[in-house]
Amino acid sequence: MILGITGGTGCGKTTLLNCIAEQGGLILDCDAIYHDLLRTDPALLRAIEARFPGSVENGTLQRKKLGNLVFSDEKALEDLNAITHGAVKAEVLRRLAGKPRLAAIDAIALFEGGLAELCDVTVAVTAPEEARIQRLMVRDGIDRDYARGRMNAQKSASWFREHCDYFLVNDGTQAQFQAACLAFLRKLGIIEENSNIRSENL
DSSP: OEEEEEOOTTSOHHHHHHHHHHTTOEEEEHHHHHHHHHHHOHHHHHHHHHHSTTSEETTEEOHHHHHHHHTTOHHHHHHHHHHHHHHHHHHHHHHHTTOOSSEEEEOTTTTTTTOGGGOSEEEEEEOOHHHHHHHHHHHHOOOHHHHHHHHHTSOOHHHHHHHSSEEEEOOSOHHHHHHHHHHHHHHTTSSOTTOOOOGGGO
């Protein structure tokens, strides 16, 4: 089974991914894949630099500089996505070539990037706005305005919920959300109903 996991940044998708990994699933983090490609695919960097001059310095993408260019400009963001989606999908297909029993594709642009069509089930993870802002500030070392800008550049929680087969709301404690993720995986039959696995062991 291939699960497509999506939702805005800072919603806590990693908790669900960790639960899937504990079941032996192959985790395909498209953000991590994108950053791997930035190190290994010079053509991708050249394409980004050609569209966004000054965003690449000494062969390294300047993420905050690029972010400032695209998060407030819808057309610029569309152009960046057009450059990156094809490269990421090709790498995802390469990693799925071994036909794993269980895999999860984690992608904010699951639908826009053409990845949802690879999935048997899609699920959105959503969370309250303020909780997301706080997570982003701590996780990425950014200020409130930059965190809000990143969130505003993405689809709304309602959009993700409308487009996915299922959705999980991360609005409680870490332990509560782990329990919700485990219940969801049991519902899909990924974890047996009589499994003794407990959330605190994940």
